[in-house]
Amino acid sequence: MTNAALIEELKTLVEPGKVLTDAPSLEAYGKDWTKHFAPAPSAIVFPKSIEQVQAIVRWANQHKVALVPSGGRTGLSAAAVAANGEVVVAFDYMNQILEFNEFDRTVVCQPGVITEQLQNFAEEKGLYYPVDFASAGSSQIGGNIGTNAGGIKVIRYGMTRNWVAGMKVVTGAGDLLELNRDLIKNATGYDMRQLFIGAEGTLGFVVEATMRLDRAPKNLTAMVLGSPDLDSIMPVLHAFQSKLDLTAFEFFSDKAMAKVLARGDVPAPFETDCPFYALLEFEAASEEIANDALATFEHCVEQGWVLDGVMSQSEQQLQNLWKLREYISETISHWTPYKNDISVTVSKVPAFLHDIDAIVESNYPDFEVVWFGHIGDGNLHLNILKPDNLSKDEFFAKCATVNKWVFETVQKYNGSISAEHGVGMTKRDYLGYSRSEPEIAVMRAIKAVFDPNGIMNPGKIFN
Amino acid sequence: MTNAALIEELKTLVEPGKVLTDAPSLEAYGKDWTKHFAPAPSAIVFPKSIEQVQAIVRWANQHKVALVPSGGRTGLSAAAVAANGEVVVAFDYMNQILEFNEFDRTVVCQPGVITEQLQNFAEEKGLYYPVDFASAGSSQIGGNIGTNAGGIKVIRYGMTRNWVAGMKVVTGAGDLLELNRDLIKNATGYDMRQLFIGAEGTLGFVVEATMRLDRAPKNLTAMVLGSPDLDSIMPVLHAFQSKLDLTAFEFFSDKAMAKVLARGDVPAPFETDCPFYALLEFEAASEEIANDALATFEHCVEQGWVLDGVMSQSEQQLQNLWKLREYISETISHWTPYKNDISVTVSKVPAFLHDIDAIVESNYPDFEVVWFGHIGDGNLHLNILKPDNLSKDEFFAKCATVNKWVFETVQKYNGSISAEHGVGMTKRDYLGYSRSEPEIAVMRAIKAVFDPNGIMNPGKIFN
Structure with missing residues (x-):
C-alpha cells in the first residue's frame, strides 16, 4: 500500500477531519520543547x-507503521518527537x-486533560492535585x-506515579488493559x-487514568x-x-539569584549576600508549627549553617519568594544555556556538585555555571551560560565534552542521567551511564512483550 | 545427575552445614502460615x-531445579510453600x-532483616519505619x-512499595540487577x-533492599x-x-467487638452497643488538631453517623483501643474461621459488604459472619465462623461454595480477590476474577523475560 493509501485508510478509523x-500541523505536532531533532511525521491523527x-494501533501493526504519542508537547527529552515519518497520535x-468520586477522592481523566485543568478541578472540589511544575498549563x-x-x-x-490509582492502556499489541482498577490494595500479581x-x-x-487527589x-x-x-x-x-x-x-x-533580581520585578528576600539559597515550604497549620x-x-x-533568612507572612510574600526560584529558568534562557537534569541521592549532592564545578572550572574557566533544583529530592538542574564571546556552535561543541564529564560524574556517584525529564532521544545514547547492560536487555525484552512489532514510539529510551 | 548428587553439588556453593x-527442617522451611499444601522440599539452602x-540460581538453571524463596514464612497465600520437591532458599x-544514612533517611537491609528489627532500628535513630502488621515480629x-x-x-x-528506595535482585536468569540506585527521582526507562x-x-x-524511613x-x-x-x-x-x-x-x-470483649482483658470503649465500629488514628501534634x-x-x-465515641488521652488508652482491633484475628481463630482478604474501592465498601452478607444469610443462615479490616483502604477481612454443630470438613466444603460467591461479587464490584496477602497457590485458580486474560498472558511473558527456565517459585500466582 502506498503512503497516501495508508493515510486514506487511517482516515476511515477516526472522525472526519x-x-x-x-x-x-506536521511541524507543530511532530515535536516537543526540545530543538535537536527536526519534526518529520507523515500524519497527525486525533482519536476521540x-x-x-485501538483501531489506530491495529492498523499500525498491520502495516508496520510507527506511532508517536503526543500530549502537551512540553517534554524536554524528545520523547514525543516524530522525526522519521511516524504517525503522531495526539x-x-x-x-x-x-x-x-468524593469518598475515593479520585478523578477519572482522559489522557488529554491538561495538568492545570485537573489542578483547578481539584480546587473546585476543595481538594488538591499536588504534582506541579512549570509546564502545568500545557x-x-x-x-x-x-x-x-x-x-x-x-x-x-512524590512523583506522578503516586497519584495514579489505575489506568486503561492500549498496548502495542492492541490489547486494552485495565490496570489496578483504582484499588488502594491489590496483591494479584505484577503491578x-x-x-x-x-x-x-x-x-x-x-487512554484513561484515574488520578487521586489529596486534601x-x-x-x-x-x-x-x-x-x-x-x-x-x-544539615x-x-x-x-x-x-x-x-x-x-x-x-x-547566588548566580541564579543575581540573574532573577536583575530583572527588577522581584524583591530581594534580604540584604545579606550568600553563595547558596534554600527555599523551603510547609503547612503552617498551627502556631506551634510556625514556632517550630x-x-x-x-x-x-x-550552628553557622544559615546567614540570613525570611519567612512569608502572607500569600503575596509566599508568591514573591517562590518567584525567586520559579523565574530562574526563564531568566537565564537569555544566555542560551547548556542544561542538564540529573540526580544523585540527597546526601551525595554537595560532593557531586563540587566535582562538576571543579571539572568545568578547570577546563572552561570562562563558563558561568548556574545551579538550581529540587535539592530535597537530590535533583539538580545544571545550567552553563554561553559566554558572550563564543558563538552558539562553538559553545555547544564544547558542551558536548561537558556532557561526557557530567555523565561520568553521575556514574561515579551512582546517580541518574535523567532525574525527571526522561530519556527520549536526547539521552538515549547515554543510558548506559545509569542502567547496566543486563537492565537494558531486560527493558528491551519487556518492550517486546507489549509491542511485538516495535511500532510504539520506536527509538525512544533505547534504539 | 541423581538427586543426591545434585544436593552434594549444591553444598559446594555455600558454607559448610x-x-x-x-x-x-524440610517440614519447617517448606511452608508458610497456610495449611492447605503439605510441604515437600528436597533441600533447604542458606546463602550468606x-x-x-547467584551461584545457587546458576546451579538451578543448569539442572532445571525449581527454587522457592523463604523469609519469615508468615505468608497467607502459600507463596512460600515448597510442595513439589523444590529447593528452598532461606x-x-x-x-x-x-x-x-541520616540525610537520605535510608537503611540498607539484607533480605532476611526482620520487619521489627528495622522498626526498632529506625526508632533508635529517632525515625520511623511505618509498614506494620501482625506478623512484624517474624x-x-x-x-x-x-x-x-x-x-x-x-x-x-502506603504499602511496602512506597518505602523501597532501591534494591538488588538476582533474576531467574542469574543476573544481578541494581534497581533504581536509591534515587528519589530517576527517569531512565522502566522502573x-x-x-x-x-x-x-x-x-x-x-538480595538487598534500601528502605526509606520517615520522621x-x-x-x-x-x-x-x-x-x-x-x-x-x-461519611x-x-x-x-x-x-x-x-x-x-x-x-x-459488633460481632468482632463482642468476641474480643468476651476475653475479659480489654475494656469496652463505651457503653452504647453499635452494629459497627471505626477506629481512627492521627497525630495530635497540636491542640488545634485535637480540637479539630x-x-x-x-x-x-x-448528623447521626456516630452514636458514641471515645478518644485516647494517654499511651495506655491508645494501646487499649488498638487491642479492640488487633485482638480480633487471634480471638476468632478459636472458631476455625473461613477467611478471605479482599478489596474494592473505598466508596463501594458498603454496597459490597451488604451483597456478601445477603448471599451468606440467604444460603447459610447458621453462619456467623465477622467483618473487620482496613476500611480506609477498601480492604475487608471476611471471616465466617464455623457453627459448633458442623464438622470442619462439612464447614469447609460449604465454604468452597462461599468462595465462588465472594469472588463473583468481587468481580461485580471490579475489586481484588487478594487485597494484601498475595495470590501464591491459594488464589491462583481464581486470578481471572481480578485480572483479564490478556493481563495474565502479559504477566506470563514478563516472567519468561526474567526467568526463562521457569525455575523461580513456579506455580505461584499462575500455573
Missing part, C-alpha cells in the same frame, strides 16, 4: 475514543474529566504519566501500571534561607525535615 | 552472600542492617517486598523495581466510634479525612 497532513485508539480531543495527564512527571512538590507528595508510568509511550498508550494544603508558608556554602544546606534540610513535613525544599546559587519553623531557623543560624 | 535435608545466591543468614524485608506488605498504616504511609515488588519471588530473589509520628491518638450502620462509616471517614491526616482508619462489626478531631466527632454525632 481528524487526520492532518498539512505542513504547519478508546475504540479509535490526544487533544480526549480531554474530558469523566468522573469524580502538559497533559497522559504525558505526565508517560514521563512520571515530578516538579516542585515531590519531597512531600503493570507501574511499568507504563515513565515508559515514554514505548509500551502502549494511556487541600493549609496555610502554605515559605522560607528563603541564605547559606555560607553548599555543605551547610544538608539545614535535615534539621527542618526532622521537625516539619516539608512540601518543598529547593535550592539555587522559627526555632529551627534560629538553631541553623547558631 | 548450610544445606539441610533432615525431615524437621549475594554471590552465593535468607535467615542474610539478616544484617548494612548501612544507615516477617522479613525480602518477603515484605515479595508480597508488597500492607497492614494497618496504609491510609497514611523494574516496581515489578519485583509484589512478584512473590516469581521473577527473582531480592517519628507525634502524639499518636486514637478514637473509637460506634455507628448505627455501615453506610454511616463512609465519617470522609469528614475526618477532610480535616486530619489519618494514620489509620479501621473498622469492625473533637469538632469533627461532634459533627458526626449531630
